Amino acid sequence: MSEKTASTKVLSRHSRALVEWAVGLTFEDLPGDVVDRTKDFFVDWLGCAIAGREHISVKSMVEYAKAMGPVSGNCELVGFPDFRTSPAFAALVNAASSHVVEQDDLHNSSMMHPATIVFPTALAVAREVGASGKDFITACVVGYEFTCRTGEFLGKAHYEKFHTTATTGIIGAAAIAAYLLRLHVDQFESAIGTAGTQASGLWQFLTDATHAKQVHTAHACAGGVFSAYVAKSGLLGSVEILEGTRGMAATLGSEDPQPKYLDDALGQKWSVLGSSFKWHASCRHTHPSVDALIGLMKDEKLNHRDIESITSHTYKAAINVLSLSAAGQTVHQSKFSMGFVLAVAAKYGMARISDFTEDALLDSELRDLQSRVSMVLDPTIDAVFPEKWLGRLIVTTRDGRTLTRGVDVVKGDPEWPLTRGEIQSKAISLGKYGHVQDLDVFKRTIGRVWDLESQSPLDIFSFA
Amino acid sequence: MSEKTASTKVLSRHSRALVEWAVGLTFEDLPGDVVDRTKDFFVDWLGCAIAGREHISVKSMVEYAKAMGPVSGNCELVGFPDFRTSPAFAALVNAASSHVVEQDDLHNSSMMHPATIVFPTALAVAREVGASGKDFITACVVGYEFTCRTGEFLGKAHYEKFHTTATTGIIGAAAIAAYLLRLHVDQFESAIGTAGTQASGLWQFLTDATHAKQVHTAHACAGGVFSAYVAKSGLLGSVEILEGTRGMAATLGSEDPQPKYLDDALGQKWSVLGSSFKWHASCRHTHPSVDALIGLMKDEKLNHRDIESITSHTYKAAINVLSLSAAGQTVHQSKFSMGFVLAVAAKYGMARISDFTEDALLDSELRDLQSRVSMVLDPTIDAVFPEKWLGRLIVTTRDGRTLTRGVDVVKGDPEWPLTRGEIQSKAISLGKYGHVQDLDVFKRTIGRVWDLESQSPLDIFSFA
Numbered sequence: 001m002s003e004k005t006a007s008t009k010v011l012s013r014h015s016r017a018l019v020e021w022a023v024g025l026t027f028e029d030l031p032g033d034v035v036d037r038t039k040d041f042f043v044d045w046l047g048c049a050i051a052g053r054e055h056i057s058v059k060s061m062v063e064y065a066k067a068m069g070p071v072s073g074n075c076e077l078v079g080f081p082d083f084r085t086s087p088a089f090a091a092l093v094n095a096a097s098s099h100v101v102e103q104d105d106l107h108n109s110s111m112m113h114p115a116t117i118v119f120p121t122a123l124a125v126a127r128e129v130g131a132s133g134k135d136f137i138t139a140c141v142v143g144y145e146f147t148c149r150t151g152e153f154l155g156k157a158h159y160e161k162f163h164t165t166a167t168t169g170i171i172g173a174a175a176i177a178a179y180l181l182r183l184h185v186d187q188f189e190s191a192i193g194t195a196g197t198q199a200s201g202l203w204q205f206l207t208d209a210t211h212a213k214q215v216h217t218a219h220a221c222a223g224g225v226f227s228a229y230v231a232k233s234g235l236l237g238s239v240e241i242l243e244g245t246r247g248m249a250a251t252l253g254s255e256d257p258q259p260k261y262l263d264d265a266l267g268q269k270w271s272v273l274g275s276s277f278k279w280h281a282s283c284r285h286t287h288p289s290v291d292a293l294i295g296l297m298k299d300e301k302l303n304h305r306d307i308e309s310i311t312s313h314t315y316k317a318a319i320n321v322l323s324l325s326a327a328g329q330t331v332h333q334s335k336f337s338m339g340f341v342l343a344v345a346a347k348y349g350m351a352r353i354s355d356f357t358e359d360a361l362l363d364s365e366l367r368d369l370q371s372r373v374s375m376v377l378d379p380t381i382d383a384v385f386p387e388k389w390l391g392r393l394i395v396t397t398r399d400g401r402t403l404t405r406g407v408d409v410v411k412g413d414p415e416w417p418l419t420r421g422e423i424q425s426k427a428i429s430l431g432k433y434g435h436v437q438d439l440d441v442f443k444r445t446i447g448r449v450w451d452l453e454s455q456s457p458l459d460i461f462s463f464a
Numbered sequence: 465m466s467e468k469t470a471s472t473k474v475l476s477r478h479s480r481a482l483v484e485w486a487v488g489l490t491f492e493d494l495p496g497d498v499v500d501r502t503k504d505f506f507v508d509w510l511g512c513a514i515a516g517r518e519h520i521s522v523k524s525m526v527e528y529a530k531a532m533g534p535v536s537g538n539c540e541l542v543g544f545p546d547f548r549t550s551p552a553f554a555a556l557v558n559a560a561s562s563h564v565v566e567q568d569d570l571h572n573s574s575m576m577h578p579a580t581i582v583f584p585t586a587l588a589v590a591r592e593v594g595a596s597g598k599d600f601i602t603a604c605v606v607g608y609e610f611t612c613r614t615g616e617f618l619g620k621a622h623y624e625k626f627h628t629t630a631t632t633g634i635i636g637a638a639a640i641a642a643y644l645l646r647l648h649v650d651q652f653e654s655a656i657g658t659a660g661t662q663a664s665g666l667w668q669f670l671t672d673a674t675h676a677k678q679v680h681t682a683h684a685c686a687g688g689v690f691s692a693y694v695a696k697s698g699l700l701g702s703v704e705i706l707e708g709t710r711g712m713a714a715t716l717g718s719e720d721p722q723p724k725y726l727d728d729a730l731g732q733k734w735s736v737l738g739s740s741f742k743w744h745a746s747c748r749h750t751h752p753s754v755d756a757l758i759g760l761m762k763d764e765k766l767n768h769r770d771i772e773s774i775t776s777h778t779y780k781a782a783i784n785v786l787s788l789s790a791a792g793q794t795v796h797q798s799k800f801s802m803g804f805v806l807a808v809a810a811k812y813g814m815a816r817i818s819d820f821t822e823d824a825l826l827d828s829e830l831r832d833l834q835s836r837v838s839m840v841l842d843p844t845i846d847a848v849f850p851e852k853w854l855g856r857l858i859v860t861t862r863d864g865r866t867l868t869r870g871v872d873v874v875k876g877d878p879e880w881p882l883t884r885g886e887i888q889s890k891a892i893s894l895g896k897y898g899h900v901q902d903l904d905v906f907k908r909t910i911g912r913v914w915d916l917e918s919q920s921p922l923d924i925f926s927f928a
Contacts, residue, residue, distance in 0.1 A: 069533060070535065198683050201661060202661045204708045207702070212658065225532075233527045235679070240668065246788065
């Protein structure tokens with residue numbers, strides 16, 4: 001049964017330009033800082049994946065992989081050294097585990113978390129095809145461009161309805177797999193089309209602290225792998241899934257999609273350089289307020305008991321997302337409660353992963369201060385979001401003062417990235433959280449990442 | 465790492481009532497006509513799956529299953545006798561193959577195709593767990609209720625944006641797998657929640673005749689299987705994914721969602737009895753007009769050359785969907801072109817699968833008549849859609865007459881179902897189309913379906 005497609009005269013489209021650029025990209029095209037930052041985020045991601053491996057959502061997906069997948073394979077699950085599988089299942093599980101502890105990177109202007117999509121997919125497919133370290137890095141850079149640019153294109157109205165990490169994630173995962181499978185331009189575009197029509201991810205989980213966040217990244221990565229493999233076998237995906245009249249922007253809540261973001265300054269503006277490390281262990285929307293509070297308390301020599309109230313001036317997307325978890329009933333929700341997070345930061349001077357625990361949920365001092373935190377929409381701050389994630393606090397003190405502090409840049413932002421020492425230290429701390437048995441082996445693995453481009457084929461996973 | 469969910473005081477909700485009903489349902493609760501109709505649709509579905517097996521979208525998924533899945537398993541791919549796999553991959557492929565030739569059933573009031581979701585999922589999981597024929601049938605009935613009721617709940621505004629077969633399909637597939645895995649009520653609801661947050665399916669493919677339709681059903685079934693299995697292992701899905709403030713109805717374009725449809729008259733009103741067989745091989749939206757035209761031409765003794773013009777009065781959803789493929793450039797699109805389909809019906813007195821071919825696309829007589837067909841929105845017809853799929857034609861003749869014909873019921877509708885003889889004859893004709901090697905074996909398989917409830921465990925797939 002042969003079947004032609006409709007005449008698809010391909011016009012000059014922004015998404016097509018992005019695909020054509022990706023197909024032609026080689027490691028030699030990448031500036032040194034792009035290569036370095038990609039490796040930085042890979043180390044950061046490894047820590048996140050290890051830290052999340054004991055979560056029930058991850059364990060349940062490992063069981064699923066064992067029930068549905070092959071009994072052996074080329075692809076590792078981070079933190080599960082006794083099991084290898086096929087790329088789809090490896091991408092599925094690693095995507096879930098690296099999106100558990102709220103410590104993975106965040107790309108500001110696209111409002112999505114790239115690493116939890118990029119590295120699971122690239123690692124799985126690279127291992128399957130025996131790709132070199134250089135090709136792996138290049139595929140990751142392609143993944144950053146597709147996820148982040150799609151997020152910028154879809155915009156903040158889309159983000160208000162959909163978990164953008166999921167919806168742009170499947171696009172990025174398809175692009176990574178398509179790159180590593182060496183699809184030609186039309187096949188690559190088919191992969192993007194097949195991915196886009198499977199884009200999904202609702203915010204409902206924030207209201208009841210269930211595990212869709214991990215399902216979203218898992219589906220995005222596994223679905224992206226699927227989309228590229230079937231494209232290679234001839235399945236045709238829509239050529240205009242992003243910009244088309246019945247495509248993603250038109251259907252999934254975008255209000256003013258900007259196709260120009262898809263191919264703006266390709267090869268000059270690198271999305272991986274626009275992503276932020278997370279230093280605090282809470283939702284990224286809380287970070288400007290956290291940094292403002294810590295700075296203000298330090299300068300004013302305040303103790304958390306000195307604080308009468310805190311008003312966080314922020315942007316609409318933060319209020320939308322954080323309001324869904326405002327009560328902070330669970331550990332996960334507490335990282336999404338502005339009040340609880342600021343209470344933690346006030347009490348401990350930081351907001352580490354070890355500060356969000358079942359015990360902390362029962363800390364009446366934290367709960368009391370939480371109740372005296374409010375958020376207000378600040379039109380000035382909202383106007384520049386998501387290009388800038390600004391924050392401004394007004395703190396009243398028990399002794400009657402009113403203090404104000406704003407921040408433009410938070411620690412971990414592209415303008416203030418973590419050092420390699422900080423990155424390694426954060427990863428090791430996450431490794432401890434995830435009960436890595438032999439930290440020295442983990443450290444040696446990290447050491448090998450810094451020299452990733454010398455490996456051919458890629459083979460770093462001796463640590464377990 | 466233990467994690468609680470937010471306090472989920474479960475209110476009396478319609479979706480919860482549906483889950484509770486499904487968990488308690490047994491074969492003995494099913495009226496005889498429900499059992500019989502389910503078997504009828506199963507035979508009808510077998511023909512569809514065989515007929516679609518040679519399509520490139522299906523072959524590419526078989527390759528994917530071989531690359532990613534296990535090398536052996538309990539679950540058959542219809543039409544691929546040399547390969548068995550795990551439930552996720554069997555559901556994936558069989559869902560794709562049974563949604564190729566536009567001959568699978570259609571449930572009017574939900575605007576979705578249940579069989580292509582229900583049978584792939586139920587067959588795969590039933591075979592994996594060794595379910596009896598009775599449990600298989602009951603699981604299929606559960607699948608009809610979840611898919612169809614979710615479609616009625618989401619409504620026609622949702623259908624205008626999303627391919628409802630896909631979005632409700634993943635809900636139904638999760639319910640089927642949850643039923644066969646014997647999940648308790650909370651786990652079952654988690655499965656539905658995890659499925660719903662992965663609901664996707666855009667109409668973009670209609671504009672360029674690409675293969676998303678098969679991707680949609682494949683993803684729905686495989687995603688539903690995933691959702692139930694991980695729910696059994698403890699992954700928590702949102703409890704209000706259908707009705708919640710950030711759930712499917714709220715986010716995916718519903719304008720007036722009616723939760724009452726989810727549990728209205730459970731055990732009295734059976735969705736499987738509301739589904740329609742497709743007699744013509746074109747999009748179901750064309751069938752009222754096709755039947756009107758055939759009836760009118762017969763009564764007036766018209767030849768297709770007697771027709772000057774045809775105006776099809778129809779509802780908005782038909783115009784929306786059919787307009788996307790109006791030119792009918794490919795065989796698949798031609799089944800979605802009202803003009804082309806009516807031209808075929810006028811010329812041949814029917815619209816069989818063998819009438820839509822590459823040669824037909826080049827038939828100038830068909831193309832000429834196609835150009836003289838138009839659709840107009842009829843507010844009276846639109847007002848009762850989707851409860852009724854009515855049609856009315858105005859035909860002008862070369863000799864100057866203006867003739868009108870309306871239809872209330874089309875052949876295959878619940879009010880005018882196919883006989884078992886017609887069902888079997890249609891399935892065999894589809895089997896021939898799919899190049900079944902030994903039709904006698906296929907006929908014997910059909911014979912075994914009529915006695916399905918006597919099998920324990922289910923085992924009908926000796927035909928190949």
